[in-house]
Amino acid sequence: MLCYHCGAVLNDRSFCPNCGTDVSTYKKIIYTSNYYYNEGLQKAQVRDLSGAINALRQSIRFNKNNVEARNLLGLVYFEMGEAVAAISEWVISSNITTDDNLAIQYLEFIQKNQSRVESINQTIKKYNQALTYCYQGSLDLAVIQLKKVLSMNPKFVRAHQLLALLYLHDRQLTRATRELNKCRAIDVNNTTTLRYLREVELESDPETATTEPRHEDEIEQDGIIKYRNGNETIIQPAGAKNPSLDGSGLTGTILNILIGALVGAAVIGFLVLPARVQSVRRDSAEQIRVISEESDEKTSRIAQKDREIEELGEQIETLQNQLTAAGSQGPGEALDGAAAIYIEDPERIGEVAEIMAEMDPAEMETVSSDGFLSLYNALYKLARPSLLTKYYTAGMDAYNAESPDYAEAAKNLSLALRNSFSDSEEYLPILYYLSSSNYRMYVNANEAGRNELAKDLARARYYLTILSQQYPDSEYASGAEDLLDEIRALNIDLDAIDISSETGLPAGESLPAGTEAETTQGNGEAATEEGAAAEGQAAEAQPAETQAAETQPAPAETTEAAQGAAEGTAN
């Protein structure tokens, strides 16, 4: 310590050893400065930077040449982000003394890191810009700018505090708390920080926030309230009531509930209900489809049952008819009746023939009894001549009538031919007149009728050929030749008509070989030779047929004979 008067080094005494000046008060001032320095140092050691600044500033106010206090004050400033203030203190300190002065080291460190200085300068400029935004009311821009500042210099306490103040103003308490906590990490006992934290606590405590905070710049005039909220100017009627604070809270709540119910109903009506209706319709359509399918299936079953019922009805009707026929007069009874008539009086063979003519040949096929067939064949053998006579007489009467009925004549003569024998007396006249009847029917018929009668004409030519070839000496041979010439003159292709299966001849007669030869070759001489050969065959076949007729006939022959009798009955 030096004497302020002469600059001599002072000792423990209250007077200067060189000039004798009283330095007791001066020493107290220096000691006070040192005291504050010590206090500042202690506070800086516990990161009470604000308290350290106050103490160090007091120390410098007592002794401006307290280099340690200036250096520490600069260091605290630098820690708090106040780089320019720190540099100022260090510059002043370095001007006081250069001997063992830490300020010189600090300044050298900064001068070596120009980029660091530039970064600090940019940080300060941005902070000042953010502060300008705050003054202008652009708080959002200020927040953005402050965030940039803190990203560059996280220890800038004033920037943290300003950002926390903006958050508090915007009621973002969490963010404000976060910023203030960062401040406390740098400066634990900063008055501003603590005051802001207290404010955050008050805002966070609902019990303390019992009244609506009013805006500081709120102006009420002419029935309106006008205030600023950030960048916005809010204007609302002065009479507007806060439903949560005034007496209309319950009414407002009920009104809100009603509005909510209406909105819910509208949502259900416009969104939920149509979907539900569509779902129900879809289900109904599916049910209808299932029911329709079941109905169709049942309808099909009913139709099938109806068909079965109809078929069963037909079967019942058929069975009933058979039963009725069997009950009235079956073939067995008719045959029994005919047999009874013949046994009683053999001369009444004509009546037997009538009964047998009425018997249905189809019924004969259903009867498989050997006794029945034997009885039938025996009676038919007895009745056959009577049937021949009957049909021959009727046919000739129709043919020889004043107005010949060739159709009737042809029918009866056909039946007579069926029941005749080749050695019967009526056999040749039947062949001739039947052929003549068929020919005249054909000639007298129109175009359509001729088509239907073509087979009869072919059959007539067949009969005439038999007469011409097998019986050349008979009285009918020449007439047969004449008719054949007339048939040939018609220029009809009768060879295309197959009558081999229905010649109409009695059982045992066959197609003459000469007929085929004539139709194929068209040579009369050859046909005559072939016909002579066929005559021999027919002569040989005739006894066989006669023998077959006289003995037990085969069922097929029996049926054919029965058909002939039945056709006669129908006519």
Place this chain on the structure above:
Amino acid sequence: MLNFEEELKKYHPSLEVEDATDAIYNQDFVDMADVLVKMVRDNVNPKSGNAAAMPKL
């Protein structure tokens, strides 16, 4: 409740690096020691000084 506007007034622009020189020169360097020295000199030679010349605290 904080008054934002009033609180905002407590914030001042920071000195930029270019302003550091001015800040140093404008700093008040009068301390208690200077006041004491001045008072002592005034007591020794009252005519040589006056109150107006006394440095501002």
